[in-house]
Amino acid sequence: MPHVGFIGLGLMGKPMAKNLLKAGxxxxxxxxxxxxxxxxxxxGAMRADSPREVAAHATRLVTMLPDSAQVAxxxxxxxxxxxxxxxxxxxxxxxxxxxxxxxxxxxxAASRGAAMLDAPVSGxxxxxxxxxxxxxxxxxxxxxxxxxxxxQAMGSAERLVYxxxxxxxxxxxxxxxxxxxxxxxxxxEAFALARKNGVDPARVREALLGGFAQSRVLExxxxxxxxxxxxxxxxxxxxxKDLRNVVAATAESATPAPVTAVVHQLVMALIxxxxxxxxxxxxxxxxxxxxxxx
Numbered sequence: 001m002p003h004v005g006f007i008g009l010g011l012m013g014k015p016m017a018k019n020l021l022k023a024g025x026x027x028x029x030x031x032x033x034x035x036x037x038x039x040x041x042x043x044g045a046m047r048a049d050s051p052r053e054v055a056a057h058a059t060r061l062v063t064m065l066p067d068s069a070q071v072a073x074x075x076x077x078x079x080x081x082x083x084x085x086x087x088x089x090x091x092x093x094x095x096x097x098x099x100x101x102x103x104x105x106x107x108x109a110a111s112r113g114a115a116m117l118d119a120p121v122s123g124x125x126x127x128x129x130x131x132x133x134x135x136x137x138x139x140x141x142x143x144x145x146x147x148x149x150x151x152q153a154m155g156s157a158e159r160l161v162y163x164x165x166x167x168x169x170x171x172x173x174x175x176x177x178x179x180x181x182x183x184x185x186x187x188x189e190a191f192a193l194a195r196k197n198g199v200d201p202a203r204v205r206e207a208l209l210g211g212f213a214q215s216r217v218l219e220x221x222x223x224x225x226x227x228x229x230x231x232x233x234x235x236x237x238x239x240x241k242d243l244r245n246v247v248a249a250t251a252e253s254a255t256p257a258p259v260t261a262v263v264h265q266l267v268m269a270l271i272x273x274x275x276x277x278x279x280x281x282x283x284x285x286x287x288x289x290x291x292x293x294x
Contacts, residue, residue, distance in 0.1 A: 002026075002058065002059045002060050003026050003027070003028050003046075003057050003058040003059070003060070004020055004025045004026065004027050004028070004058055004060045004061070004062065004150065005027075005028045005029075005030075005048070005054035005055065005057065005058030005060070005061035005062065006020065006027055006028070006029045006030075006040075006045075006054075006061075006062045006064070007029075007030050007031065007051055007054055007061070007062070007063045007064070007065070007074055007081075008031055008063055008064040008065040008070075008074075008095070009029060009031035009033070009036035009037060009039075009040060009064075010031070010033075010036070010064065010065075010066075011125055011128075011232070011233075011234075012064055012121070012124075012125060012128045013031070013036075013064035013065075013128075014036045014039070014040070015125070015128040015129040016062075016064060016094070016128050016133075016154045017029060017040055017045070017062075018040070018043060019128075019131045019153050019154050020062075020150065020153050020154065021040070021043055021044055021045060022153070023149075023150075023153035025150065025153065026046075027040065027044070027045035027046065028045065028046045028047075028048050028053075028054050028057045028058050029041070029045045029046070029047065029048065029054075030047075030048040030049070030050065030051060030053070030054050050079040051074045051075070051077070051079060051080050051081045051084075052079045052080060052081065052083045052084035053084065054081065054084075055081040055082075055083075055084035055085050055086065055089065056084040056086070058089075059086050059088060059089045059090070060089070060090050060092070060147060060150065061081065061089060061090070061091050061092065062092045062093075062094055062150075063075070063081075063091070063092070063093045063094065063095060064094045064095055065093075065095045066095070066238065066241070067095070067096075067097060067241050068097040068098045068101040068245075070095070071093055071095050071097050071101065071105065072101060072105065075091070075105055075108075075109075076105075076108070082108065082109075082112060085109075085112050085113070085114055087113045087114075088113065088114070089113075089114040089115075090114065090115050090116075090117070090143045090146060090147055091109055091114055091115070091116040091117070092116075092117045092119050092147060092150070092151075093105070093116065093117070093118050093119065094119045094120060094121055094135070094154075095120065096120045096121075096170070096173050096177075096238075096241075096242050096245070097118070097120075097170060097245070098170065098245045098248060098249070099118075099167040099168075099170040099171050099174070099245075099249055100167070100248075100249075100252070102116075102118035102138065102166060102167045102169070102170045103166050103167040106118070106139060106166035106167070107166075115139065115140045115142075115143035116139055116140075116143075116166065117137055117138065117139035117140070117143055117144060117147070117169070118137070118138045118139060118166060118167060118168075118169040118170045119135050119136065119137045119138075119139075119151065119169050120135075120136055120169055120170055120172075120173035121133040121134060121135050121136070121154075121155065121173075122134040122136070122173070122176050123155070123159075124233040124234050125232075125233040125234070126233060127155075128154075131153065131154060131155065131156075132155065132156045132159070133154055133155035133156065133159070134155060134156065134159035134160075134161075134176075135151050135154070135155040135159065135160045135161070136161055136163055136168075136169040136172040136173055136176070137151070137160070137161065137162050137163060137168075137169045138162075138163050138164055138165060138166050138167050138168030138169035138170065138171070138172075139165070139166045139168075139169070140166075141162065144162050148160070170245075171249065173242070174242065174245055174246045174249055177239065177242040177243065177246060178246055178257065178259075178260045178263075180217060180239075180280075181239070181243065181260065181263040181264075181267065181280075181283070182259050182260065182263055183215060183217040183218075184217055184221050184280070184281055184283045184284055185262075185263050185266060185283055185284070185287060187217060187218055187221065187222050187225065187284055188225060188283060188284030188285070188286065188287030188288060189287050190204065190208075191204065191205075191222070191225055191226075191284065191287070191288070192287050192288050192290075192291040192293055193291075195288070195291075195293055196291060196293070201225075201226060202226050205218060205222045205223075205226065221281040221284065222284075224279065224281045224284070225281060225284040225285065225288075228285075229279075230278040230279045230281060230282045230285065231278075231279060232277065232278060232279040232280075233279055234279060234280050235276060235277055235278070235279065235280065236267065236270050236271065236275060236276045236277070236278050236279065236280045236282055236283075237271060237276030237277065238280075239267060239280035240264075240267050240268060240270075240271050240276065243260070243263065243264040243267055244264075246260055246264070247260075247261070247264060263283070266283060266286060267280070267283060269286065270282060270283065270286060
């Protein structure tokens with residue numbers, strides 16, 4: 001079994017890397033912060049001091065980073081992955097980045113004899129810890145088939161979907177974020193309506209979960225709103241980044257998205273209020289505040 005490289009051991013990346021170790025993969029890790037690296041080394045991984053060093057040891061390589069700029073730097077920088085790339089390497093970027101960036105980096109990887117998959121995820125920190133992430137994959141089909149066991153170690157086999165050519169995974173992730181944002185906002189509005197009319201929103205949620213309005217957002221984020229628990233599983237600032245990518249993608253493809261445009265502005269209001277470090281379900285709390293509720 002070839003070594004697997006993992007770059008980016010943040011809130012999501014660290015438990016994902018741990019699940020690869022648990023599944024028996026030999027891991028080489030690198031991250032900006034030393035603490036998670038030490039934790040993975042103690043669990044059996046090997047340390048690398050740069051992305052180039054990861055690439056020199058691993059022909060299967062995962063990146064899990066905050067945004068397009070960081071992914072480009074890790075791959076194309078002076079000590080980046082591309083400077084140490086081995087022949088027939090498969091790169092799996094599991095970050096949420098712009099589809100255009102994913103396509104460009106895929107072309108660059110192919111020119112160097114490697115295959116690159118864009119494989120963003122959904123499921124938050126809970127899914128990363130439990131190994132139940134939904135994984136949306138674009139890129140070379142043969143490469144996808146080859147690394148499927150790795151992906152299944154980090155996500156649910158039933159929620160692992162191959163979508164097509166390079167960039168398709170990132171487009172799917174943007175669609176995912178559009179649905180999440182709209183649903184979180186409208187759940188907050190519904191709970192605000194219930195409260196303004198003296199109806200217990202917890203009972204409203206219970207009733208809605210039994211009908212066509214049921215969803216994971218209503219189940220998980222609805223409970224967060226009821227409890228006032230906005231400790232991040234996924235930070236608002238990262239959701240704002242995803243929505244910026246949505247805005248760019250809809251503009252590039254002339255796709256009207258008026259509902260998402262409103263959600264984007266509401267999320268930007270949270271950022272302006274210095275609430276970017278909170279969980280993105282705080283969008284529901286903003287709906288309460290707009291209704292004059294605490």
